[in-house]
Amino acid sequence: xFTGLVEATGSISVINTNxxxxxxxxxxxxxxxxxxxxxxxxxxxxxxxxxxxxxxxSPETFKVTxxxxxxxxxxxxxxxxxxxxxxxxxxxxxxxxxxxxxVIRITKHNEFYTLTIKIPAExxxxxxxxxxxxxxxxxxxxxxxxxxxxxxxxxPHTWENTxxxxxxxxxxxxxxxxxxxxxxxxxxxxxHNKSRINLNFLEENGFA
Numbered sequence: 001x002f003t004g005l006v007e008a009t010g011s012i013s014v015i016n017t018n019x020x021x022x023x024x025x026x027x028x029x030x031x032x033x034x035x036x037x038x039x040x041x042x043x044x045x046x047x048x049x050x051x052x053x054x055x056x057x058s059p060e061t062f063k064v065t066x067x068x069x070x071x072x073x074x075x076x077x078x079x080x081x082x083x084x085x086x087x088x089x090x091x092x093x094x095x096x097x098x099x100x101x102x103v104i105r106i107t108k109h110n111e112f113y114t115l116t117i118k119i120p121a122e123x124x125x126x127x128x129x130x131x132x133x134x135x136x137x138x139x140x141x142x143x144x145x146x147x148x149x150x151x152x153x154x155x156p157h158t159w160e161n162t163x164x165x166x167x168x169x170x171x172x173x174x175x176x177x178x179x180x181x182x183x184x185x186x187x188x189x190x191x192h193n194k195s196r197i198n199l200n201f202l203e204e205n206g207f208a
Contacts, residue, residue: 002037002093004132004139006077006162010038013052015070017062020055024078027053035081035095039163040137040174041065042095065097066136066172075163077137091132091139093176099123100172104149111156115164117173118149126177134176138162 010024022038030036030048036055037043043055062068070076105116117135119127127133127150131142135152143153159165167173 001082002042002079002095002137003082003089004040004091004093004134004137005079005089006138006158007079009075009161009163010078012070012072012074012076014054015067015072016057017059018057020057020067021052022054022076022078023052025051026078026080027051030080037077037079037081037093037095037137039066039076040093040095040134040176041067041097061097064099065174066100069172075166077163079137091134092179093134093137093139094179095137096176097174098126098177099175101149101175103167103169103171103173105169106167113154113159113164114143115152115154115167116146116149117152117175119175123175123177126181128181131181132178134174136163136173138164 008024008026010022012020013023014021020038020043027048028050030045030053032045032048034045035042036045038055041061043057045053045055047054057067099120101117101119103115104118107114107116127142127145129142129145133140133142133150138158140152140154142150144151154164
């Protein structure tokens with residue numbers, strides 16, 4: 001489990017359908033068997049030495065994430081698994097990518113940036129204004145929802161210290177939606193909404 005607060009970035013040394021090798025200074029603090037989020041994907045360290053670590057990729061992981069578009073030299077976001085005795089400054093992120101989405105616009109406002117991202121239509125019900133979302137493993141807040149897609153406001157610190165600054169329009173990003181919305185959806189389906197939980201209820205009680 002992760003918080004969505006990027007700890008470091010790394011550079012891809014090797015990537016293929018079953019393996020990824022990353023160069024980063026935090027590799028020296030990793031042990032075989034550790035979990036690490038790479039661009040928001042939970043992977044298991046199988047080798048670590050000096051400033052390099054290696055992890056396996058399953059065919060499913062390669063297919064449903066933006067790893068299929070990555071190449072040697074690309075920068076990725078890294079976060080080690082959270083500790084239960086630390087503050088949860090982001091939100092609960094599991095490292096299970098739901099889908100990828102296209103960046104359709106990057107707008108700069110002085111030192112701040114706004115990302116406009118087009119979520120696949122079948123996932124639109126998981127997004128809500130002011131709600132949490134993990135983009136390439138970064139815990140971010142949805143600033144607005146428009147006909148074009150969701151808008152994400154990015155502060156200078158996040159832009160400068162993550163792989164976001166390497167994004168360009170047309171690139172894909174990994175998306176993990178807030179787990180709370182998924183549990184609510186399943187309960188509504190199971191009980192045919194007899195629970196009387198709806199959008200108005202969620203807004204009145206501060207959940208949306």
